[in-house]
Amino acid sequence: MFEYAPAPESRDIVDIRPSYGLFINGEWVEPQGEDRHKTVNPATEEVLAEVAWAGEADVDRAVQAAAKAFPVWSAMPGAERAKYLFRIARLIQERSRELAVLETLDNGKPIRESRDVDLPLVAAHFFYYAGWADKLSYAGFGQDPRPLGVAGQVIPWNFPLLMLAWKIAPALACGNTVVLKPAETTPLTALAFADICRQADLPPGVVNIVTGAGETGAALVNHPGVDKVAFTGSTEVGRLIARGLAGTRKKLTLELGGKAANIVFEDAPLDQAVEGIVNGIFFNQGHVCCAGSRLLVQESVAADLLEALKRRLGTLRLGDPLDKNTDIGAINSAEQLAKIRELSEAGEAEGAERWSPACPIPDRGYWFPPTLFTGVAQSHRIAREEIFGPVLSVLTFRTPAEAVEKANNTPYGLSAGVWTEKGSLMLWMASRLRAGVVWSNTFNRFDPTSPFGGYKESGYGREGGRHGLEAYLAV
Secondary structure, three states, X not given: OOOOOOXXXXXXXXXXXXXXXXXXXXXXXXXXXXXXXXXXXXXXXXXXXXXXXXXXXXXXXXXXXXXXXXXXXXXXXXXXXXXXXXXXHHHHHHOHHHHHHHXXXXXXXXXXXXXXXXXXXXXXXXXXXXXXXXXXXXXXXXXXXXEOOEEXXXXXXXXXXXXXXXXXXXXXXXXXXXXXXXXXXXXXXXXXXXHHHHHOOOOOOOEXXXXXXXXXXXXXXXXXXXXXXXXXXXXXXXXXXXXXXXXXXXXXXXXXXXXXXXXXXXXXXXXXXHHHHHHHHHHHHHOOOOOOOEEEEEHHHHHHHHHHHHHHHOOOOEOOOOEOOOOEOOOOOHHHHHHHHHHHHHHHHOOOEEXXXXXXOOOOOOOOOOEEEEOXXXXXXXXXXXXXXXEEEEXXXXXXXXXXXXXXXXXXXXXEEEEOOOHHHHHHHHHXXXXXXXXXXXXXXXXXXXXXXXXXXXXXXXXXXXXXXXXXXXX
């Protein structure tokens, strides 16, 4: 195997300010309190910037600004709103290299994922929903659908800019205004998006961005001036939000955790399946809610598949996320790394066999090697709990019925993958899997025209596609 020469992307294209305030009513403002926290590069533990954390008074200012902007924005013809969304999409494309580097620095994901996956999808979502802005009466939600008002949106740290696009683009297209809270560990691309809103001359108050941790998110979700809440994050926090909003007038969508099954039948093309397995669990260090973290493989091909999979894992490159050759970047935070380690140690303690390829770990930063477990039982924690890291649990099955039973044996229901050459078997499986998304002979494939969401403890509501408009319309 030949060695790759280093191919680092320059970080000079990114201008990170030493300190950031809050983006409210089209302006940068200082918080009313003194609470500020540092955001760090997880690959080096270098402090990137100091970011203000909003308190209840700051959240109230942002919601009031959004409420004030709502009558003008919602009354604007859809074709006019579309012009702003198109402008934002083009600015994202123009600044895509800068945004990709910023995402990688703040999040730890490999630059080739930020550059080739995240940023194209971010722009595509704004382009797509710009096209819907003047066609809402044809979306299937009534002849005269109306926006809800102020949308309070809370997004996670695994796809910071992409989750922002998933939420802001349809909300604006439908005529709502927005207050968004990014994750506390990855605020920088959301703050860069605030500058893009100013570049696009978006009317003040239409988009407001307040940074902070759980307390800031709770203040936003529970604010009486918020008409719709959209949350992507952990199932535990989702439960708290659902309880808190029960009985209120607020509309709620939740996209929560997952424990997806990636199911490989004996007739599947194994080399193609191996690539899908690797993409399903090791993409973005496994920091994916729909990651294929449970591999279900038919017994007759299990040995051959595992041999090929281990051989493929030996070629993955872990290291500097800014290097274009890197496959596995840094774990997002010390807290997440501790959780991955805890669950991996539990897997060994419960009797599963752990394997990782030879993989040098950098001295600084938060790192975890690609890992797979064999001999996994359905009762093991690593088969039941969301690890949210580069850890794959391997189970086997003999019949399609057994595969369905094992795949559905989880409180989650976000996604699944099926690998087979038989179209009839694929459709039979898809009709029985309790998952919001079922991929056929692929995994982790996204498109702005396709809805995404889950069942059971993976949440409710859909984002993306025509279906994603419904959550932001009074229907």
